[in-house]
Amino acid sequence: MSTTETKIYKAIVRWALFASLAVGLLARCASQAAPRGGPRDTLPPKVVAMTPAFGTTNFKDKRIYIEFDEYVQLKDQQKEFYTSPFMVKKPSVALRGRGIQIDLKEDLDSNRTYALNFGQSVADNNEGNPYTGLRYVFSTGDRIDSMLMSGYTVDAQRGDTVGNVFILFYEAASDSVAKYLTPEYDSVVYKLRPYSVGRSFPNGIFIAENLRPIDYRIYALEDNNGNQTYEPGADRIAFLDSTCNPLTQPGFEMWYDTTRRYMQADPQVQMRMFKEEAARRQTLTGSSRPLGNKVLLTFSSPHPQIEELSFEGIDSTAVVTEYMASKRDSMVLWFKADVDELPDTLKGRLIYRKHDSVGVLRPDTQQLRLAWRSAVKKDKKKDEDENAAPEPNPFQVKVAGGKSINPEKNIVFEFAYPLVRIDSASIRLEHIEGEDKAVPVDVTFRQDTLAIRKWTLRAPWVADEKYRLTIPAGAFENTSGQSNDTLRSEFTIESPDKFATLVLNVQGETPESEYIVQVVSPEGRLIKEQAHVRTGTTTLRYVDVGTVKIRIIRDDNRNGRWDTGSLLERRQPERVEFFVDDAGSEEIVTKENWELVFDVDMQRIFAPVTMEKMMEKIERDDLIRLREIAKKRAENAKNKGEHHHSSGMSGMSGMGGMGAIGGMMR
Incomplete structure (x- = not known):
């Protein structure tokens, strides 16, 4: 779309919005009570007058009054109400008659367009139906800024939507911005108030209004503390690497979402939200x-x-x-x-x-x-009593596993105290080949490089085969001088036939490019992870049966983990994308003994983000959301038609889940 076409298109959109608002302002309907026994009122209140009028220029007043066709109430005002640009002293908002009165507490800048945004804070007094998206716009100059921009706010690591995020616009050409923004250092958000402010809807889409046709530096702020200031470590932040001018951005469509009950739009830009480490003084x-x-x-x-x-x-x-x-x-x-x-x-x-x-x-x-003083003192008389029952061994260890062991996870021991002595030669693992035949198997017992109280027992496991593990008393000794009792356990190695296998034919962006491949559940729970993936074939075995997704991290510094960004250093977080199959779906259905092969072209996956790509992602997420809604409705309908018999069932909890190895404590 050409620049001229963009201007025309956006002008049409703006006038359509203004016309719809004007119709609402001119429609002065009398307040009528619903007949007794009639349907429940589900309509929000209507604006019948604004004083001064909406869109007033050369504004000099200190008080604004918005009148409705019925009595209203204010809900979550501190969270919902905000001004664009932010004001140091927030205006006071109070109920007056059938309306709300806004008193401005500070002097306004000259030649500036202001907007008071009420979110969903205004609702009718009887049923609490909110007036979503109520705004009051005026200008201290002789014109109203009227450009629009749209975008999408997402979590940089998980790819999930981040809603109710402030979008901050700073004039790129201003001397103040130039002073606090260099290629290596960015303190704009800390030092300056934005020229204009928008806010994303709960689904991450935002439509920023009343902008000028100029270059902006754009940031996104998740204001968890409600103080309209950025706090590293508490708030998520995002920034665009380059400037954006609403006039030169591609045109976009807007529509009213009847399900969500607020406006929607095709996003022009994507804001990847991340939480950076707070810069604290060392003490x-x-x-x-x-x-x-x-x-x-x-x-x-x-x-x-x-x-x-x-x-x-x-x-x-x-x-x-x-x-x-x-x-x-x-x-x-x-x-x-x-x-x-x-x-x-x-x-x-x-x-x-x-x-x-x-x-x-x-x-x-x-x-x-x-x-420190022990709360338990030894009873010397009891110690001297030969007939007294011996005290339980205080040595403690948790062992991950059960009656079946995943050979990729091996057997993980987590000790209550660090070990100071290990007799690894005494640990005996046997491969049970028959009732009377057990063959010794070599094992390795290694400490975790990060968690020193974790140790892993590895062996050349054979699927579907049985093993016997014997750890004699005294094989382990911890820092308290405690040692273990004898452990004996038998278990079977899980067969890969009960799981799925994913084979990824990876084509990296460059021969040196590295990636982290994660298999996650639809809710984002991490199932498997493989780091340092390069061009070639990567095989992921023992993948849970069901529906999964493949999340891929572009590991720019090749350290095997996702790294967050830094606002001050103007460093973006490492990019994360989901693999999409040929059918256009992120979700992959796995079944027992299935081997699924996918060609993974990292050049395509990590291509520049476009409006089309964002819309495809949003549509995929919406389909999943609607499917889940339909599923829950069907379950609710089914439950209503069934009788629930709960008597005598609450006490029937089994003791499963703690196998012969898993849960061993002493």
């Missing part, structure tokens, strides 16, 4: 001793620089350090000693680099005093 935020031989230290910022950490009377080699997350902002210290051997108060010293008042990291010394 020690907490120190505690939850167990006698366990100390927890937490820091305000990732990767603290620790220069010294010592405790009086305790050798540094007798302390095991565990980081609770990859950011290393929380750490657990495990002491290799019996609780009774440690003092009631641990005295220590921590020297780490802490931010000073001007944000410079400098060495800081923190004295630690960590008290």
Whole structure:
């Protein structure tokens, strides 16, 4: 579409909207009560007058009154009502007669178009039917800005819709924007108020109105705290890499969605929302001793620089350090000693680099005093009683698995305390080939590189075959000096015939390009993941039977995980897309013993986002949404026609789900 055609098309759309609003304003209908016994009122209130009039130019008033054809109420005003542009002092909105009165609390900028957006905050007084999309527009200059833009707000990692997001427009050519925006650093959102503001609907579509035909820098803000300011770590944010001018954007269609009851549009741009790590000053935020031989230290910022950490009377080699997350902002210290051997108060010293008042990291010394006293004291008399029942072994471990084992997941052990000794040679795994024949199998027992209390037992498993695992008493010893009792278990290796297999013939964008392929449920639950995927064949076995999707992350830095973006550094989050089959569907139906082969062209999947591509995605999501609605309605109708017999059933819960290996505690 040419620039001229775009101007004409948008002009028609704008006049159509204005005409529909004018009809609503001129329609002064008398308020009539519904006859007794009549149908329930489902219509929203109607605007009968606005003072000053809608679209007033050279506006100088401080008070606005909007009159309706019936009494109204205000609902969720703080969440629904906003101004464009944002005002430092929010206008007050109050009920007056059959209308609402708005009082402006600050002086307005000259030659500026303003809009008061009420969302769904205004509803009729009797039935609570909301007036969706009520707006009051005026200008302090001699004209009303009238350009439109549309777009779509989505979560950058999951691809889900993000609704009720503010869309912020900044004049790209202004000196202030140039001052706070460079190719390497962006603080515009922190320093400036936007020139104009829009908001996305619950389904992620937005239609920004009252724009000028100029270049804008566009951002999207999920304002979780309702303060109309961006807070890293709390709010999601998005930004476009280049400027956008409403006049030169492709034309788009708009329509009224009768199901959702608000306007819809073809999106011109896509805003990929991400949550970045909050830039916090580094400091020690907490120190505690939850167990006698366990100390927890937490820091305000990732990767603290620790220069010294010592405790009086305790050798540094007798302390095991565990980081609770990859950011290393929380750490657990495990002491290799019996609780009774440690003092009631641990005295220590921590020297780490802490931010000073001007944000410079400098060495800081923190004295630690960590008290702990056991709430349970040993009964010496009971200990001396030879006939007393022995106390249960305190050694604890959780083992993932059951009577059947997935050979790709192996057997994962999670210990309550870090291990200090392992007799891996004593672990015996046997392949049961008959009633009287068991063949020893070599095993490896390896610690997780990130979670030090997790260990995995691996072996050359054979599908559909039985195995016997024996771990003798004393094979494991933890930091508390506790050791395990004997474990014996028999289990079967799951057959791939009970699962589906996905074979992906991957064609990367370049020979060096790497991707992360994820198999997820329709709700987004991660089922399987394969990192470092390049051009070639990737086979995903043991895929759950049912409906799944293939989510693909373009791993730009090749670290095997999705990385979020940074507003200050103007770095976009790594792009995530879903594989779409030849039938145009994201959903893949899998069945037992099926092998599904797909050609995955990353060049096509990660092609530039166009309006057509966004609309295809939205239509696919709508079809799924409508199908789920129909399914729920059918289930409700079926349930209404059936009798529910619940007596005597509540106590019939089985003990399944905890197999011979899964759930082993001691």
